[in-house]
Amino acid sequence: MSQDDHPEQSRGDKLRLAVEHAGHLLPMQGPIGVFVHHNTLHAFQDLPFEQAVIEASHRFGAEPYMTEAAYRAALARGRIHLEDIDAVCDSEPDAVVFPRLSRHSLRRAMMTPGVREFDAATILWRTEQGDLARDFRQPALRALFDACFARIIAHEDEPAAPRSVDEIIHPWLIRLCSVFLDQGMAYWPMLHREKGFYESVRTLLAPRGGIFPRYLTGLDEELERQEYFSFSATDAVLDYLDTQRFCEADWEGVLQTELLALPGWAGLMRRLEEDPSLAPHETVPCSLMDFLAVRLTMARVASREGAAETVPQESPLKNQEKRRLSRAARVYDAARVVSLSADEVTRLSDAEWTAFVSEVKACNGLERRRILHLAYERWHEREILRGLASHRQYRGLCELEARPTAQVFFCIDEREESMRRALEEADAAVETFSSAGYFGVAVDYKGIDDPNSAAFCPVVVKPRHSVFEQPKAEDRELLESRRWRRRLLGLLTRNSFVSSRTLMRGWLSTTVLGLLSAVPLIGHLLAPRRYAKLRDWMNKAFLPEPRTELTLMRNTAQSQGAVTGLLMGFAALEKTERVASVLGPAALTRRFARLVVILGHGSSSLNNPHESAHDCGACGGRRGGPNARLFAAMANRPEVRAHLRERGIDIPPDTWFIGGYHDTCSDDVELYDLDALPATHQADLSRTVESLEKARAHNARERARRFESCPENASPHATLRHVEERSEHLAEPRPEYGHCTNAVCIVGRRSLTRGLFLDRRVFLASYDAAQDPGDQSLAAVMAAVVPVCTGISLEYYFSFVDNDRYGCGTKLPHNVAGLVGVMDGHASDLRTGLPWQMVEIHEPVRLLFVIETTPERLMKVVNASASLKQVVENRWIRVATIDPDSGRIHVRRNSGFEQFDGPVERLPVAFSSAEWYGGKIEHLPMAWIQAEGGGR
């Protein structure tokens, strides 16, 4: 197979193209240590949502929506109203089925009271002893069924039979993938990994002397043959396709099926091929073609050995009879709910009957679920928009008269919504804002304890600046001693880790020191929080903490890192830009408080492979503390303030910025660089710290209402302890609920939502249209907010509606593989998506964006960006606007924006959030929280 053979060359190119296309369907998840939320159906994003979920469900064999039973239950408990179903039906074209029956009334009846699902497997039982048998006790229904059965009902396709070579080749293939991609778990790393997957596997398996499973015998000979002809991976794949006689047009389909048999492992190969730097510790040369070459070579041997034979389970004739019965049952049930009689069915003309049957078929389970889902979302949309409209009357109460005691910036994250509300409740004179949690500072950052630097910014941004944390001059020595002590500790841990697993050292260590393990075992399980405190205390005693500063200054115009090519620190103008990029859109340009706190966020938990999924999405799945600290340090520079003044952002000299970090799992709040705070501001600081302390306790309490295991009437202090314990508990599969329940994103001023109980379900992004005549800020906010929030919302949607295929199932049997992901048990596909414990209380709705602007201004911004346009036009998100002046609300529907009106009811009123949520575990409607004393 020489490379300059022309026709071969072009076939190779065609193959590469086919592989690339087929690969698009694979999950986007990289190594799990840095978890970035993606739209699970990213490959279908060019299709409208409703079409995409159906296509994907065929392709992946997954569910597009919740089950019909789940929607029915929602209908029963009032989570969907009949008017929502009617509205959805009415928004779609009607038709006459036959004179007495319109499509709408048929659909409406099939939805509620609703029809049942029938399948060939259970139909006989149901007609003989089940629900149909009960129906048949009424002679009219019996006659109706017979009448339907007597008329011809057209055929349907049969589902394809499952493939069987998978079970033969997967044990080997999974093991090979896991050792090839391993990031340092195996004591003995795979040999010759540098040659790539295909060649290293070939080198490993081709020599004789191994024993293969029955249906894989001959794999060594086949690989040896390929080695003899010095096949490349492409050659091996082509060879397979040729021997199986697939024509070029079929390639993509064939390869897709092959890849989707193990999407997790194949997807990771593809991700690491695209971006090798995603590998946390060891770069391995990945390629999807290599993966396919190995897989197909195995499949070829397996099918040659005759493994693919399948045994028919039952006589096909009998099945056909059952299928006919179940088809009749479907039509019968529809006829029943629209009260057709047997006579009427018999009297229908052939054309009418055909029309009826095809209408019933068109409104199959999937279609009914689609309509019910739209109704489910519509109910939610009405709730939210009515609440916002109703909140408008309290607007006056939301404006602060005097200078605020402090202004606090949070991430847009919906988990911070309750924290903001709690803080405002704790001190009514505090103002809060939000901005994407990297606070405009896209940076390549390395802390004193980090071995390598990493990008702290959204994944779509490439940082151009690098910043290090370094000890202050007087603490240099302290850092040195910290370094070697940490190293010592690390080496000790590693040694005990490795040695407990080996033969001789393991013998010594388990015999001599083994019983000592009882101490951590008992500590972790019986007193998790106290044990963690003890460990912290010992760590503090043993590891001194130097005071540090950030290398954010760059005085020379161009000082670049020699290796990375990154700019070291930020020049004055660059700093100004970063600060302005956050303050500008948030419209914080005047009336600064004496203290401005910037809080980044992240989450720490034990025994949780998905830990990073709870970190800050806007920081690319990392913890946003450094960004907040950096932002504050920049905003405190006099030269930056001077430049800002030129841009109309006038920060008074008595305003001081403080960076900080909020742990959304333990609800800890830490503030940075307090030693630099001017003495004049100490009183402000203690007042703010006190409010933050109160707020974190309130916040913990509000979060804890969702945890069944937290005692209902626990004191605030006990709840805080409960929450802290969760983050330190070895056995806790849900340290926090993360983004679960997220449903809305509001882009606008805080006055739109201040005092409004939003149940931690709403992303909040600060934006003031009045100060943005050219809509540049809107474009900037949308560009930062939409991709992050959409990714989160859709990942939760899909992981919830089909947790087995789109999500990664329950956490309980998860097994960390190669430090890159989790498997179920000892040999499964790499499970991507979110585990059930993270999504179990989610409500799967598309994110509803409510933007404080006019439809025209919004669409101008949307149309200017291809990616925004795609997401909006294909309805992957729902969009509404609130006019900044009139408060009029418009909702985007298929045909454009429609004004939203309807009765605006008064919001329920509570005197504190705690009063509203106390003792409740379910999703709560909005409420107006009337702060005590009427501070606003």
Next chain:
Amino acid sequence: MAYSQTMLVFVVLAPGVVFSVLALLWLVGWTPRERVVSRITGAVFSASILALAVIIWRLAATGAPAVTVTFGNWFTVHDYHFPLVLMADHLSLPFLGMTLVLSGLIGQFSATYLHREPGFLRFFLLLHLFAFGSLLAFAAGSFDLLVGGWEMVGITSVLLIAFFQQRTAPVENGLRVFAVYRACDIGLLVGVFAMHDWAGTASFAGGLPSLTGNRASIVCLLLLLAAAGKAAQVPFSGWLPRAMEGPTPSSAIFYGAISIHAGAYLLLRVQPMLVQSGLASAMVIAIGVATAIHGTMSGRASADAKTSLAYASLTQVGVVFVEIGIGWKAIALVHILGHAMVRTLQFLRAPSMLHDYHKMHSAIGGELSPTGKHLEELLSERVQLWLYRWSLDHGHLDTILDRFVIYPLMRLSRLFAKLDSMGLSLSGREAPVPRHSAAGQGNM
């Protein structure tokens, strides 16, 4: 002495009673709340640990060698009688203590870990049944009774592997473990029959049945078969990684701590007989050495947390077998206890692997000394490749079992089925059609 006898009966029966009561209530339709289940579990194991402490204290105070409780015989058939004897001696007590402490801790862990899991109650029922089974096995005064406990440990182990019944892999793997257990348990059953036949008793409450020479060797080898199966020793090791399908805490207590050491307990129990038989001792050592090497090599090539822990366990259990074969009883005992603690903790921490590794990695400064290099330096390229492949396929043990034991057996059974149907058709009756499932033949 009656005092500590009551305590011993309480310790053994308590989890059994909890299991029966909860299971019966469940059967009649009452599902207790999670908190009730975990409170009961905590209370029972705490009380049992106290009771055990009393037993130990009384023994130490009186200097008696063992506490024995005799309930007479369950039934008698001609010469055979099934004695109901519980006994706690210096060998049983550490195992009883280990079982109680670890079951209690695992109960505590699982109450949080399995919160809101639909199979919560099922898990705890199985945990209690398992605790009852192992306590019975460790406190039995005769091999007849030990068999009962042994089987309970086996069946709970299988049911917990197949805990997630909605997926096929756990059920298939559970079934496979079940098959290996059953095959090896033949050794225990036949061994007990042999003891009855040759010594007239299988009770060891008053010293082991006196057997010598070949008879002792045969009994020891039969028991070794059972012990090796339960402890996943070579050549049965292939089931161990498959057992990782269950929830993490059950993997920890079964394959990190108790079930995996039950085989060692059995051998320690017959140790006085074992020393009399050079052949059996040699076999124990040989199996132990083979397992230790197999375990350490397979573990080294495993890149997932639970498989590598499973093989690490296996390695040390292999070493324990060697210690028993040599006759180092005390060392073996200390080794078992220490190993159980280490491994339980490691299994429970397995989901933290990522967290721990990154922390260690950054503490050391990003440069970890590579492991496995000495293998590459010592061996030639060809041997390395062969050895790596051998390790990666876990010594080909499963493949060998499939191809050279199970497949021929199935062929044989199919041949018999054919002969049978031919015979039937000759006699003019219709044969039932055997149903083959494609999945059953898949892995051969």
